[in-house]
Amino acid sequence: MSTTTISEYRVDPVSGLKINRTANTLVKWNAFAAVVFLLVGGLFGLGVALTRMPSVQLLSPELFYMALTAHGLVNLAVWIIFFEMAVLYFLGAHVLGNRLATPRWAWTQFWLMLVGAAMVAVAVLGGNSSVMMTSYVPLTAEPHFYLGLILFAVGALIGCFVFLGTLVIAKREKTYSGSLPLVVFGGVTATIIAVFTIVSGALILIPTFLWSVGLIEHIDPMMYRVVWWGFGHSSQQINVVTHISIWYLISSLVFGAKPMSEKVSRGAFLLYILFLQLGSAHHLLSDPGLTSAWKIFNTSYMIYLAVLASMIHGLTVPGSIEVAQRKKGLDAGLFTWLRKAPWGNPIFSGMFLSLVGFGFIGGITGVVMSVEQINMIIHNTMYLPGHFHGTLVVGTTMAFMAVTYWLIPVVFQRKIALAGMAKWQPYVFSLGAWVFSIALMGAGTMGVQRRHADITFAGQPLAYQYPEIAKGLMDIGEIFGVIMSVGAVMFIVIVLASIFTGERIAEDSAPWPKVEDADVVFEKTGKKHIGIWGMEAPGTFVLAMILFATIILYYFINFKYLSTVWGMS
Amino acid sequence: MSEPISGDVEPHAMQKLLDNNWILLVLGVAVPAVFYTLWGLWNIINIPMAP
Numbered sequence A: 001m002s003t004t005t006i007s008e009y010r011v012d013p014v015s016g017l018k019i020n021r022t023a024n025t026l027v028k029w030n031a032f033a034a035v036v037f038l039l040v041g042g043l044f045g046l047g048v049a050l051t052r053m054p055s056v057q058l059l060s061p062e063l064f065y066m067a068l069t070a071h072g073l074v075n076l077a078v079w080i081i082f083f084e085m086a087v088l089y090f091l092g093a094h095v096l097g098n099r100l101a102t103p104r105w106a107w108t109q110f111w112l113m114l115v116g117a118a119m120v121a122v123a124v125l126g127g128n129s130s131v132m133m134t135s136y137v138p139l140t141a142e143p144h145f146y147l148g149l150i151l152f153a154v155g156a157l158i159g160c161f162v163f164l165g166t167l168v169i170a171k172r173e174k175t176y177s178g179s180l181p182l183v184v185f186g187g188v189t190a191t192i193i194a195v196f197t198i199v200s201g202a203l204i205l206i207p208t209f210l211w212s213v214g215l216i217e218h219i220d221p222m223m224y225r226v227v228w229w230g231f232g233h234s235s236q237q238i239n240v241v242t243h244i245s246i247w248y249l250i251s252s253l254v255f256g257a258k259p260m261s262e263k264v265s266r267g268a269f270l271l272y273i274l275f276l277q278l279g280s281a282h283h284l285l286s287d288p289g290l291t292s293a294w295k296i297f298n299t300s301y302m303i304y305l306a307v308l309a310s311m312i313h314g315l316t317v318p319g320s321i322e323v324a325q326r327k328k329g330l331d332a333g334l335f336t337w338l339r340k341a342p343w344g345n346p347i348f349s350g351m352f353l354s355l356v357g358f359g360f361i362g363g364i365t366g367v368v369m370s371v372e373q374i375n376m377i378i379h380n381t382m383y384l385p386g387h388f389h390g391t392l393v394v395g396t397t398m399a400f401m402a403v404t405y406w407l408i409p410v411v412f413q414r415k416i417a418l419a420g421m422a423k424w425q426p427y428v429f430s431l432g433a434w435v436f437s438i439a440l441m442g443a444g445t446m447g448v449q450r451r452h453a454d455i456t457f458a459g460q461p462l463a464y465q466y467p468e469i470a471k472g473l474m475d476i477g478e479i480f481g482v483i484m485s486v487g488a489v490m491f492i493v494i495v496l497a498s499i500f501t502g503e504r505i506a507e508d509s510a511p512w513p514k515v516e517d518a519d520v521v522f523e524k525t526g527k528k529h530i531g532i533w534g535m536e537a538p539g540t541f542v543l544a545m546i547l548f549a550t551i552i553l554y555y556f557i558n559f560k561y562l563s564t565v566w567g568m569s
Numbered sequence B: 001m002s003e004p005i006s007g008d009v010e011p012h013a014m015q016k017l018l019d020n021n022w023i024l025l026v027l028g029v030a031v032p033a034v035f036y037t038l039w040g041l042w043n044i045i046n047i048p049m050a051p
Helices: A021-052 A061-095 A103-125 A143-172 A182-212 A221-232 A234-255 A262-283 A292-327 A346-369 A372-378 A383-412 A419-445 A468-501 A518-525 A538-565 B013-019 B021-045
Strands: A009-011 A018-020
Touching: A018 A021, A018 A061, A021 A061, A021 A103, A021 A383, A021 A468, A061 A103, A061 A143, A061 A182, A061 A234, A061 A383, A103 A143, A143 A182, A143 B021, A182 A221, A182 A234, A182 A262, A182 B021, A221 A234, A221 A262, A221 B021, A234 A262, A234 A292, A234 A346, A234 A383, A262 A292, A262 A346, A262 B013, A262 B021, A292 A346, A292 A372, A292 A518, A292 A538, A292 B021, A346 A372, A346 A383, A346 A419, A346 A538, A372 A419, A372 A538, A383 A419, A383 A468, A419 A468, B013 B021
Parallel strands: none
Antiparallel strands: A009 A018
16 A cells, blocks of 8 residues: 655745645635635625615614624624634744644634634524624623624634744744744734733623623623723724735735835834724713723824824835836836736735725724714714724725635635636725715714614604705615625635636646746846935825825814804804 | 845844734733723722712
8 A cells, every 4th residue: 555645835836835734724714714704794784784775674673683783793703803813824824934833723713713603693693692793781692692702702812822823933943034024023913902802802701691691790881891892993903904914915916015114114013012902992982981081092192103003004005016116117107106007906906995995984084083072973873884894894804805816826726716707806895895884974974873773763753854865875875885795795706616616726836927026126127216206106105195185184074063063052 | 025124233122022922912912901991990990979
């Protein structure tokens, strides 16, 4: 009997990375689970969208709250955190040419998260746990709802420490020298925020579980909100850091670009580590028990340091692309580098749409709504779902989709199937998500409250009549919500078709052509300078100025509006 | 992928900090735990009881 020994590693012909097979299996399963949950959560989201459309109102109130709870938990937590586990294992093992620390614990992570998600799903679909993602006490869910969340969080925490352990192995076995590559450092930043997030979740969900089974008599609702938002909002900051790391990765992959200043980019990640989680306070700006000093310190001082970090990333990523493009010969004018970018490549188009949309839609509105006074206009309105779809869908989900088009050949060893559809998918998804977010924020500014099945209040004793334009905005928003869903379905179809029917890439196939390093190309040209006006990236500078002007304009428009809703005479 | 920063010279103190994942982990948990969580809970604990 002959035996064949399969090497623990393979050299990937697509990326040139040294891929550990065990780690790769875990990357595959986490990524696959993520995409399946994206489908499940997206279907619930579609139900929510078609109910909130005043002219459709698809679901009964009972089903609406069940669907909203499921949509929030699955799309805000399950899809994204499974994908993040795949990204962390990819960064720690594949990018560093390393093996994974304790694969058994990594499998424990996977199964705990899967079982936890299943328990939550059973509780929510059972109909007695429609408590929304926030599950504010004294609303009570089934005990296995909380237990499922705890198991899911513990699984994710294990994944974080597997990643950190993997970095220890890489350092000890010298699979890299000097500092960690920037994109892996971004993974470290996301992991640190994840640890704070998950510990906060455990601190509040464990007593809430004990309360649900009768072992604890009372949980203070105000304390619950403080600790829960340390979990609920910070979990979304993990996403922000991960998708920014993906922007850096893609700018390097597609353009051979390098960060404009790696030290500055690392400094920006440090600002995230120290201050990003403090943004959780902006959910509590209307809470009476918390002092103005606490609110203002956390939202209007410290969070601006995190905003500064976002500005740095938002400048340096497109700036590095511009510099690379100019070094490769696209040095004429202000925006030739952008006009001649590969807009038909979904890896680039998805990443750039994520970057611009996150900055102009999710980012600006997040900064403005963190101002205590302005927050009074929009607190608990549709503005909030509009804002966080602008960060999590427009920014994070689009970036995750974009990098998936690169990961499928590398991780699953399959070519992308339905390439023509893949070319259009980022545009369809982003068109839907952008207009959806903006329209909902418009309706929220007019006072339309969130978490309500029927904004017409039909048959209600305490009805309120919103302006007709608010109903129109809700209709427009939800129509584009359906377009966003079409974009998501296109993505899922492409991923599944690629994984199961895509052309296989043999391990011993010829290496794929590499994108040339922009610096190497520039050296060959013999030129000394690029750019205009003494700047290497003038186009990015102009784009950054447009963003600044938009922030200032939007900020003052909101204060002007605030002055009209608070009549003093 | 970006190039790792390396060299023969002694790294700057800030670079040493950025290269130490465990100190970063402690800072990343301690700063929000103090300024957000503990301070917030202290606010609530100190709300006077209604007479």
